[in-house]
Amino acid sequence: MDTASDGAFQPKEELLTILTSLGFSRNASIKALYYTGNSNADLAAAWVIENQHRSNIDAPLNEDESDVSDEAEYLPEGVDFYKMVFIVNAELNMGVGKTAAQVAHAALGLHRTLLDDPQKFGQMLMSWEQFGETKIVTKGDNVAQLMTLAEKASSLGLPHYIVHDAGKTQIAAGSTTVLAIMGKLDVVDSITGSLSLL
Structure with missing residues (x-):
């Protein structure tokens, strides 16, 4: 744990x-x-979201020391942590509602991919569900970038899903709208870590 010279916890500023x-x-x-x-x-x-019900969530840390023992189990040893990252094709300039719908399609599609192969992805899915179901939405430049990222995910054995729009509203049929990737935090970050949040 990072500490200041006086022994107090020092969070990483970034x-x-x-x-x-x-x-x-x-x-x-x-x-x-x-x-x-x-x-x-x-x-x-994910921790903040899961603990937002606490009446003292916004109190300074030193007023909450009694909860430390309760939190010791939050990050058990030897457990891998996973996240889903959604890369939205920014060149399509989709509206907010359209973007939300496309990300939802990607989430459902990727989730079905995981469920379809429990031998390969069962442990990943269980760990993801147990530890916050972390989901991050980022911005990709264009379809070429999404396809490059999909190829990287595939080469690393990561499950991924590409949404091709039906073309009923806003954009042409077959347009690549969102890429969803899931994997261990550091592995997914090696692919998507340089992307901006949407």
Whole structure:
């Protein structure tokens, strides 16, 4: 755990900036980083969402020390953490509703892919469901970039799903709208880590 010279917990500023930019309070973000090992914004965001019911979620960390033992089980040893990342084809300039629908298609399609092969993806799916079902939506430049990212995912053995629109509204039939990729945090980040959040 990262500590300041006085022994107090010191959150990583870059992770804290990401969490607060997502709309989480500074105190909730600090707690989330504390309880999830101060190493990953996705896990910390999932912690905040799962613990938003706590009356003291926005209290400073030092007022919440009694919860430390309860959180020791949040990150068990030897467990792999997974996330889904959705890359939206920005060159299509889809409206907000259209984008939301396309990401939903991608999530369902990828989830069905996982369910269709429980031997290969069962453990991944169970771990993802148990630890927050982390989902991140990012922006891709164009269809060529989405296809390149899909090829990288395939070469690493990651499940992925590409949405091709039916063409009923806004865009031409067959347009590639969203790529969904799932895998271990660090492996997915090696493919999508440089993309901007949507």
